[in-house]
Amino acid sequence: SWAAATPACSTRRSNDAGTASAPASFDLRVLQAGVAAAQLSGALMEVFERTLRYANDRNQFGRPIGKFQAIQHQLAVISEHVFAARMAAQIGCRATGIVPDRLRVAVAKARTGEAALEVASLSHSIHGAIGFTAEFDLQLFTRRLHAWRQAGGSEAYWQDVLGEALLDARGTLALDLIRTTTDVA
Numbered sequence: 001s002w003a004a005a006t007p008a009c010s011t012r013r014s015n016d017a018g019t020a021s022a023p024a025s026f027d028l029r030v031l032q033a034g035v036a037a038a039q040l041s042g043a044l045m046e047v048f049e050r051t052l053r054y055a056n057d058r059n060q061f062g063r064p065i066g067k068f069q070a071i072q073h074q075l076a077v078i079s080e081h082v083f084a085a086r087m088a089a090q091i092g093c094r095a096t097g098i099v100p101d102r103l104r105v106a107v108a109k110a111r112t113g114e115a116a117l118e119v120a121s122l123s124h125s126i127h128g129a130i131g132f133t134a135e136f137d138l139q140l141f142t143r144r145l146h147a148w149r150q151a152g153g154s155e156a157y158w159q160d161v162l163g164e165a166l167l168d169a170r171g172t173l174a175l176d177l178i179r180t181t182t183d184v185a
Helices: 028-057 069-093 102-132 138-150 155-168 174-182
Strands: 008-014 020-027
Touching: 020 028, 028 069, 028 102, 028 138, 069 102, 102 138, 102 155, 102 174, 155 174
Parallel strands: none
Antiparallel strands: 008 020
């Protein structure tokens, strides 16, 4: 089972008076995935900002390439992914204790992982060959995006977690599960 294959930790909680209370156990994979989602979110924003700046600075045919409709469309798609991933990461990292809620993290990690793949691809498409060179820093961020996609579990793993939660909540609509998990009205 998943629980048997996942490392868990036990720590002592303290109550309001500062004295130790019952031990709290948590799943390290959830914590790792939450951290990875936050890292992905920040790196996605950096890749977007660098790509936008490059599109506005790079001139071709006498004007910035960011003025061409095809590039504008790619930048719009990148923007959608970056800001959706950012919101998912913020929801996923919200916690009342040490470790955020497993389903919130599942949403965050799945969404940021999906965004990483698309944003890396589109940003390199806009940059062309220069984006892959050692002299240009874009490749540093996109390599991290690809590595962090797998940290704490891939998006497919976390989508399975969400699917299992929906199946376990028999008779509950997917939208209702999302609302209760994310506090979205």
